[in-house]
Amino acid sequence: MTDPTAAALTGVVPVLPTPFTEDEEVDRRSFAALADHVMGLGVPAVMFPGFASEYYKLDDAERLLLSRDLVTAARAHPGVTVIASVTAHATSVAVRQARAYLDLGAGALNVLPPHFPAPSADHVREHLHTLLAAVAPAPVLLQYAPEDAATRLTPAVIGELAAEHPNLVAVKVEARPPGQFIADLRAAEPAVACLAGSGGLFLLEALRAGACGVQPGSSFVELYLAVWRAWSGGDERAAARRFAGLLPHLVGWATTQEPMVAVEKVIAWRRGLIATPVCRRPHRALSPVAAASVERFLAEFADELSLPHPVRSAR
Template structure:
């Protein structure tokens, strides 16, 4: 089962928009050395709709090899809309060594709820025996589920089903899934905006982006060391930034990539278009963020220190 901090990996691009595979390897190496419980790819933070099949396959293979070398579990996401493709992708990932599969329910053209359920059930049946994270992200996808439906999925898949909760607020869903004879473990998404509420309700993990994952690892460490007040104080420092960036998916993707570039983790913060470039005040906010958290982030980049623009 996936526990702790499980970041979604970003994909570096060159200024021309080509995948920077060596840069992806560097990001992977860095993140796997920060004390994370697992990593996931591809997610919204990976700009997965902007990757072609060959790029996605190649990146997944590189990540799985790194996970095996470092002993870090890799969750491979299957965000594919077509059920037959999602099943094929999931099986390929398992055969290649994925520790778990993430299912993003289909949402293009707003499929009927019954069709969404059949898709999830078909993928669950195809990967029986493998841990699965079901991604519940109605704000990003419009796909509406409820605790009863998710519990039925858990009955079908057994104890191997967890849920990434990205509904706002996530707390009631976490509590509902934790209740009953077979609790369903929940991971908090949405950049961890509601992480503390999730922890109070029994969440077993958090899935943020990866550019400042050390902050989430420290919050997690403090909380589980019994230093609740310190964990809360650190999260309060983080909250104004992530609350602003989470106003739009493309905004936080760009903000995270800009952070990674200024830290020296990647060479370029290019996002494939269409995107959401930062304006002047937003770029300055990234500088303030790096100053605010320099105690946790300094010395982590490829150059050994935070990189200024």
């Protein structure tokens, strides 16, 4: 098992969104600008395409095109690992998708287990075994998201996978709450490294249970970095204070994927990080309550999140 403190999976590892133009075409210029901004903040790795990227609204060509753009952008940021997310449900397709990302230059893979149409536990384990073996020795991060992708895996099953496949280097835990699940994975033999998911909603609980970092969205990475730097510097009280300011907003936003994606895009747009806040249809628009919450958030964290120059939309 890879050391759970491996640099690429320690700290804040953001998931990049997919910016769109007003007519819902992929906006590569905004994507490149946002990727450059996020990687320039000093994160160890970035991931694409995940739930926060609206991966389920992208075709195969778009996923590969933007992944290639991300690998290219990362060359200007030595030490930043590109994690490509494998989301295909069919095992053979997932293997091809994973190899294509590695061929592009991705440094690691994220794997979302198949969940449609409700595969059996045996089939999910077989899928993961096959994929891990097919891409070895490439490092793999397993995404466990039982709320958003209704596939259930136990810490014991994940531990068995990690013992058999050393390239399973970590798990993104999006169980709610995640503390006991993370503690069980950390107690496995060998211990399994964990990242907190769910937009960082349970970040302090996850860190206290042994998580080595968090994988949030990309529109306010600076705030997660402030929490992480306090925590990793040994000042838990400062980390808790920093997180206490962020938590009330996350509680209102990090309920289901679509509202959180919409919030993240509005914030990134208001900061000038992307040219539009457009989500591809069908999507769930921000409620008036959520929109007002975004305004309070931007006012509260204006000094930490200001960015003076917006980017122009381009396909």
